[in-house]
Amino acid sequence: MLTINVGVLLVVIVLFRxxxxxxxxxxxxxxxxxxxxxxxxxxxxxxxxxxxxLNFLGQLASGVTQSVH
Known part of the structure; x- marks a missing residue:
């Protein structure tokens, strides 16, 4: 039986689009x-x-806001 992860399928669709x-x-x-x-x-x-x-983006946003101030 072939199973397809919906997340992987959506990534492929997004990349093609x-x-x-x-x-x-x-x-x-x-x-x-x-x-x-x-x-x-x-x-x-x-x-x-x-x-x-999410953690990476939070740290990136925190670093950007600290560098601006």
Whole structure:
């Protein structure tokens, strides 16, 4: 039996959609891409990988705000 991780499938779809030329996208196409990326974010967020990304982005934002002040 073949099983497919939905998160991995969404990553592949996002990568293929982002490789296309920007000029040829309609607004509906852009909205669909945003919806797919949001769904991917919801799937990744509770995982250890998602928590690592969140921690990294938090540290990056903290470093940027400290360097500005």
């Amino acid at each position: 982002l490789r296309r030329r920007t000029e040829s996208r309609s607004r509906l196409d852009e909205k669909f891409t945003v919806a797919i990326v949001l769904a991917l974010g919801v799937l990744i967020a509770p995982t250890p990988v998602g928590q690592g990304i």
